[in-house]
Amino acid sequence: MTIDHTTHEQLERSLGEIDWAAYTRRAYTPSPAAWEDQVLYFLMLDRFSDGNEQGYRDNAGDPVLTGATPPFRFSDDAYTADRAAWSDAGDEWLGGTLKGLESKIGYLQRMGVSTLWISPVFKQVVSDIHSYHGYGIQNFLDVDPHFGTRRDLIDLVNTAHAHGIRVILDIILNHAGDVFGYQYNPDRYPATDAQGHSYMDPRWDNALYPVAGWRNAYGEANIPYGPIDPATHGYAWPNDAVWPAQLQSAATFTAKGRINSWDYDPEYYEGDFVTLKDIHHGEHDRDANHKRIVDVFHNTPALNALCDVYKFWIALADIDGFRIDTVKHMDPGATRYFAAVIKEFAQTLGKENFFLVGEITGGGGNAYNTLELTGLDAALGIDDIPDRMDYLAKGWREPSDYFNLFRNSALVNKSSHVWYGKHVVTLFDDHDQVRKGDNKGRFCGDKINNGYAHLKAVLGLNLTSMGIPCLYYGTEQGFDGAGDNDRFLRECMFGGVFGSQQSIGRHFFNEDHEIYRFTAEVAKLRREHLALRRGRQYLREISDSGAPGSFGLPRMIGGRILSLVPWSRIFNNQEILLAINTDADSERTAWVTIDAALHAEPDALTCRYSTNPGQIGTPAPIEPRNGRAVRISVPAGGFVIY
Numbered sequence: 001m002t003i004d005h006t007t008h009e010q011l012e013r014s015l016g017e018i019d020w021a022a023y024t025r026r027a028y029t030p031s032p033a034a035w036e037d038q039v040l041y042f043l044m045l046d047r048f049s050d051g052n053e054q055g056y057r058d059n060a061g062d063p064v065l066t067g068a069t070p071p072f073r074f075s076d077d078a079y080t081a082d083r084a085a086w087s088d089a090g091d092e093w094l095g096g097t098l099k100g101l102e103s104k105i106g107y108l109q110r111m112g113v114s115t116l117w118i119s120p121v122f123k124q125v126v127s128d129i130h131s132y133h134g135y136g137i138q139n140f141l142d143v144d145p146h147f148g149t150r151r152d153l154i155d156l157v158n159t160a161h162a163h164g165i166r167v168i169l170d171i172i173l174n175h176a177g178d179v180f181g182y183q184y185n186p187d188r189y190p191a192t193d194a195q196g197h198s199y200m201d202p203r204w205d206n207a208l209y210p211v212a213g214w215r216n217a218y219g220e221a222n223i224p225y226g227p228i229d230p231a232t233h234g235y236a237w238p239n240d241a242v243w244p245a246q247l248q249s250a251a252t253f254t255a256k257g258r259i260n261s262w263d264y265d266p267e268y269y270e271g272d273f274v275t276l277k278d279i280h281h282g283e284h285d286r287d288a289n290h291k292r293i294v295d296v297f298h299n300t301p302a303l304n305a306l307c308d309v310y311k312f313w314i315a316l317a318d319i320d321g322f323r324i325d326t327v328k329h330m331d332p333g334a335t336r337y338f339a340a341v342i343k344e345f346a347q348t349l350g351k352e353n354f355f356l357v358g359e360i361t362g363g364g365g366n367a368y369n370t371l372e373l374t375g376l377d378a379a380l381g382i383d384d385i386p387d388r389m390d391y392l393a394k395g396w397r398e399p400s401d402y403f404n405l406f407r408n409s410a411l412v413n414k415s416s417h418v419w420y421g422k423h424v425v426t427l428f429d430d431h432d433q434v435r436k437g438d439n440k441g442r443f444c445g446d447k448i449n450n451g452y453a454h455l456k457a458v459l460g461l462n463l464t465s466m467g468i469p470c471l472y473y474g475t476e477q478g479f480d481g482a483g484d485n486d487r488f489l490r491e492c493m494f495g496g497v498f499g500s501q502q503s504i505g506r507h508f509f510n511e512d513h514e515i516y517r518f519t520a521e522v523a524k525l526r527r528e529h530l531a532l533r534r535g536r537q538y539l540r541e542i543s544d545s546g547a548p549g550s551f552g553l554p555r556m557i558g559g560r561i562l563s564l565v566p567w568s569r570i571f572n573n574q575e576i577l578l579a580i581n582t583d584a585d586s587e588r589t590a591w592v593t594i595d596a597a598l599h600a601e602p603d604a605l606t607c608r609y610s611t612n613p614g615q616i617g618t619p620a621p622i623e624p625r626n627g628r629a630v631r632i633s634v635p636a637g638g639f640v641i642y
Helices: 083-089 098-102 105-111 150-162 230-236 301-317 332-348 363-374 384-393 399-406 419-423 451-464 514-528
Strands: 040-043 115-118 122-124 137-143 166-171 180-182 190-192 198-200 211-215 221-223 282-286 292-299 321-324 355-359 378-380 468-472 536-539 564-571 574-581 588-594 604-606 619-621 628-634 639-641
Touching (some): 105 150, 105 514, 137 150, 137 301, 150 301, 282 332, 292 332, 301 332, 321 332, 332 355, 332 363, 378 419, 399 419, 399 536, 451 574, 451 639, 564 588
Parallel strands (some): 040 468, 166 321, 321 355, 355 378
Antiparallel strands (some): 122 137, 211 221, 564 574, 604 619
């Protein structure tokens, strides 16, 4: 068996058809020594590149003169599309591919990205024209043809590895796509749609719903529910029902209807994710009071099958890690079992530190508990981190509220003050912004607070404060999507009919953009200084006058802070002082406390980076104020490193 599968007839329909020896007969890329050294970049594959751009630099750095889509020019191309038509276009497949992404690996490498996190690539339910996001899987063993082929994924990962970039796949364990339909039952939650048509609304109530059948490629639930009989329903391959065959048992799915109460246990474990069908992973033993015995979990054949599915993708494409979707909605026992199986398999391939990051909502305490229970490496989606990072940079959050998220405390019971630095992925923009409800918007989409004027500050904070930093695609080009739907967070880098800044037919791979250049420069310094990746972290006291008794932590006054916000990263007796300015209109200057034990007099800190290039290389003399202090200035909306 070769690994260059290009047609459906060659694909495995069953896990039993996988020739594991053939797939694993190769050398694999080892894991990084420490994931906190990485800079992640998350992209929506359908929205990134279709490979048809011209006027960008290829992977070797040479200009590309072919292609049909010219680069975006703000003065000529911004906000030229009709808003309604442009918005409608963003709700369907738009054409980003694996080959297109492969052609932009050089763009990402030169920006300082060291790990790609790619939205799900797996084959989607054909009848769902809105599943460009990749979270509605119909065949867990194939790449969606909108994106390309398995061979394209292999080529992409090989190219990324050749440029020193690891690849994380976004995967789904909790659910499949809308692969079956419930029977119509007018006696149970009847409802009426906007057109006045009656239908059954299958809401979770802890009882099973009868299933009408598997859906075919047209969305009709008319195929008998259960294992597909090739003699009578051979046509179900490849676009009907669910694949591989091991997932076709009726016991694979909980079949209890959609989640209505997102915080009620067991509803949020057992219910469908809107139309996406919940997969049954297993059961716990119960005590005399019918409470779960956490350590005794019995996994289902469906969970075993999914473990083999994702082992397959590691073996096939040399994947370096997984981002696991909707961990909140999975029983911790299932997540723990999956993590153990995947870690062990990856180690047999020489990937000793295969990365498993879970989407874990509910704050830092829940993230800690989930990581401890499941064995995942890191948490992503902790809602208080993006909120506080976003609005601190704009002056609407207390600095201590953000920096205290990373402090050692009784909550985590960890003796190391850098635990969060190793186990939390930090970001301020993402693809769904659950925390914002129906009022979504990228950082730069916040026109009230002039988000773009604060963009360098928030990026500096993200790249150099504690945690594993993750950038969301388009941020480096100032994307500004905002609206009442997720689509406004998912503009096309390659333009098409849904380009950022309400543009059409213009791409955004501009390596001269000031935010791209800023990101590249700060990421380079991060690579060069271990303290910026692994160091301890301290929010620093400031003073306008430097007089005794005048120092204190920066804080909000009258509901806002317009000030510089400094912090230190310390590693092995080296201190690096960093600061942002939350005031986008004026430079701010202050005395800043530094570690007295690490600095003698006379001495000085040297500016290694500033958004005002004239500051770079200038000294900040150390003086005996509040122990030891230096007087520094931070440009309006800017960022400095000393």
